[in-house]
Amino acid sequence: MENQTAIQEAVQQMKDYGFKYTKKRETIISYLAKTDRYVAAKELHDFLTKKYAGISYDTIYRNLRDFVNIGILEDTELEGEMKFRFNCSLQGADHHHHHFICSVCGKTKELTTCPMEFFQDQLPGCTIEDHRFEIYGRCKECQSAV
Incomplete structure (x- = not known):
């Protein structure tokens, strides 16, 4: 999906959840x-x-948290700091996947293998309601920059 279409979809989702449209929110x-x-x-x-x-840092951070809560953004913690990215499903990812995340530049690579079958086998009688699997390291570019 083209970025502009994904952005328009995210703005509409924001409105659907009752958030007022502002140019600042669209810019984020x-x-x-x-x-x-x-x-x-x-x-x-x-x-x-x-x-x-x-524009205040608190305003930006509050909007980022709100956008995570309504599914526009994804978040992760890298080296003690929360970081945010546009949700893959809004960019046309229509399949379940996880990410490799570069701990230096924040770039991500899609991982198509999911380890959940392994864990489900170890949890008989339990229902897994959600999960998240991320691998952290240095991407090729950041390794060569060292």
Whole structure:
């Protein structure tokens, strides 16, 4: 799916959940859709203050958390800091997958193998309601930069 279509879909989803449309919110969504990696709130704040002088870090972080809660964004913790990326399902990923995440630059690579069958076998009588599986390391580019 083209980025612009995915951005429009995410903005509509935001409205459907009762959030007011603002250009700032669309800019947050657009930035994350175009970077296609995990991004720290600080990076987003640095970018947004160039366009919207005086925008607070708290406002940006609150919007990021809200967007995670309604499924527009995904989050992960890298080295003690929360980072955010555009949700894969809004970019046309129509299959279950997990990610390798570069701990340096935040780029992701899709993993199509899911380890859940292994775990389900070890949990007889239990129902798994959700799961998340991420592998952290350094991507090829960040390894060669060392």
